[in-house]
Amino acid sequence: MTEEGYTKLCRFDELKEGEGRRFMVDETEVAVFKINNVVYALSNICPHQHTALIYDGFIEDEFVVCPAHGWKFNLKTGKQPKGENGLNSFPVIIVNDEVYIKVLKKELKW
Template sequence: MNEEGYKKLCRFDELKEREGRRFIVDETEVAIFKSNNEIYALSNICPHQHTTLIYDGFIEDGFVVCPVHGWKFNLKTGKQPKGQNGLDNFPVIVFEGDIFVKVYKKEMQW
């Protein structure tokens, strides 16, 4: 794959449905999830307590729920239902069975 800036993370079939995994890409914490056979990539750092456990959250109605305190984040956008601090979301490409993500540096807002 020749898309500039994308990094290979893992094989699509390595992820179980409704499962998250943690990766560090260019020093950025990334959580990826498989839900309804789609792949989503979000920041793995919760804006509430700055824990790096988002990947370990559970999937519920299109949201990932933080396992530490229960905040919900939209899998597609990273936003919370009530508009509080959200998670960065990252572009994902699945190509020939491999998952690629493009990360960017962003200043933390806390």
């Protein structure tokens, strides 16, 4: 962990454009996406039926769509289009081509 509270996940070039990847950070499931060379990090647990599948969702505009039941979540904020039952979003920084995330202990939004 870095001084600022960020944890190293991987190298930037290890993330595939347009695809999600699953990580475990401090016992928190995280879904990470690289879209147009920007990295986003959200909780990997969908609030609908608590499935750990967000990383396997597909991208539709600025949303990731849960593959289990089709719920959409904003990549930046984790919120649904109408602002209900969202996912936690986590700050991401890139330092020397390394991806770091800051997982804050938050309560689940469901």
